[in-house]
Amino acid sequence: MKATPAASGRRRLLDHSLLVLGSGALATAMAVLTLGPGVSSASSHREAPLIAGDPRADNTDVYAFTSPDKTDTVTMVANWIPMEEPNGGPNFYAFGDDLRYNIKVDNDGDGNSDVTYTWRFRNSYRDAANQFLYNTGQVTSLNDPDLNFRQFYDLVVTTKGKSRTILENVPAAPSRTGKASMPDYTTLRNQATLNLPGGGKTYAGQAEDPFFADLRVFDLLYGGDLSERGQDTLAGYNVNTIAIQVPKSQLALNGNSSRNPVIGIWSTTERQGVTISDSREAQHKKDWKQVSRLGNPLVNEVVVPIKYKDAFNTLNPSQDRTVQPVVDKVLDPILPKLIQQVYGIPAPPTPRRDLFEIYLTGICKACGPIQADLNAHRLNQDANLKKIVPAEELRLNTAVPPTALPNRLGVLAGDLAGFPNGRRLADDVIDISLQAVEGAAQTGQLVPALADGDKVDTNEVPFGTTFPYVALPHTKNVNTGPNGPERNAEQSTMKNSAAELPALTTSHATAIGGLGALLLGAGGFRLRRRNKNS
Helix, strand or coil: CCCCHHHHHHHHHHCCCCCCCECHHHHHHHHHHHHCCCCCCCECCCCCHHHHHCHHHCEEEEEEEECCCCCCEEEEEEEEEEEECCCCCCCCCCCCCCEEEEEEEECCCCCCCCEEEEEEEEEEECCCCCCCCCECCCCCCCCCCCECEEEEEEEEEEECCEEEEEEEEEECCCCCCCCCCCCCHHHHHHHHEEECCCCCEEEEEEEECCCCCCHHHHCHHHHCCHHHCCCCCCCCCEEEEEEEEEEHHHCCHHHCCCCCCEEEEEEEEEEEEEEECCCCCCCEEEEEEEEEEECCCCHHHHCCCHHHHHHHCCCCHHHHHHEHHHHHHHHCCCHHHHHHHHHCCCCCCCCCHHHHHHHHHCCCCCCCCCCECCCCHHHCCCCCHHHCCCCCCEEEECCCCCCCCCCCCHHHHCCCCCCCCCECCCCCHHHHHHHHHCCHHHHCCCCHHHCCCCCCCCCCCCCCCCCCCCCCCCCCCCCCCCCCCCCCCCCCCCCCCCCCCCCCCHHHCCCCCCCECCEECCCCEECCCCCCCC
16 A cells, blocks of 8 residues: 555654554455455444444453452453343353454564463253253252253463463353342352462453443534433443453563563454365365454544444454554544534644554653653563564553552543553543543643543442452343333442542643653562663
């Protein structure tokens, strides 16, 4: 693809070594979408056109954070199947047995996974011939004979191209079919939370959807009337959750999280499809194709144009910089123009190197205009700077300790353990993203007109204080009707691990703009950017 003068100018501004724009990856992705039957891809609550056809493959959200109660580990949570209505029987919600669910970690910044965790599920019925029920009586354990439908999985970890199975044929927690069927879901969850060899834990099963937002933002930003905000669209819904907690050393470059604390995380879903060979006789064989991908929240929803959403979800992060239409929309995003059109708030000038830094390189003084060394791969002391490429990943600096009193606005509010340095369950990514797209990451000041965001500041139920942290599944119907009783989350007693600080004012949001050097860890370890020549 021949570069336009404008694109050439952007490359000069961003350093030609970082952007090598082309069309090969996009063309390949488009071809994948046209070859396989039944292929669909999307993430983050149905934002891509093909998601309606394949909800079991739809990854809704990814979270990654240093475990608050076990600070030598990292917890990664990925959710699938958006908008699970409680009491959605008789089949309820199962992981796809024809899918591979992955959580991937890039520790050297080349946009490729260095550590991949893969979950494969299989279905089992105790009695498929004479029953229609998911469970035939009250379920008190995962091996209860009244649990008719069960799922088992293998967990495989791949490092340096070598794979090994670390869990085999172990049970996932079932969908919560209701208070009568599963009165003590905590017990089922505990039984499905398994220890990993070498340290760590994993959980697969249903959970309350931790994402909170008023998604009427997509109705022309509340139709220009900010008084319309405040309804949590996701309240009452569940998701299927895969969570894993592992020692930091298992994820860090060279196994050394002290020298190399920064990692990039994303999740993918792969489906077996059809590959057409170029021989004279058509040969059909099963091949794994990536159909869903998610790193940072809202990127595919509000940054990537509709035309490229499905193709984007088939790409590896190492390919992102080669897709000029997507890179252009990071540098010149659509959302600020819409905000200006609806509310008259001037869009920040382009090119948006701050957004390029947040989404594609990580935050460091050498990466862009945000004057802080926070979570770029080039902060790893053993990183090969020549191999680092811009790639859309959720980046986490594991040297930043958990915050005693987390703030929902994360780094914008001076809470360095929050989004966009990883993502905790209680981080208000809608409000953070609206402020960032309006330039708050550079100025260190909230945009006053959008200071209240969507006015949904917390989840409707508390999160847990121990792994897997997500709340228990809801059992009451979301659709209770206009005169229906108030929703009952049917939660066990769980303390919220994301206590809120007092509401921020514009003057309080000074974190990124004036941080300078960051002091990380109790010992006062100062994270230094490696010398470019080292």
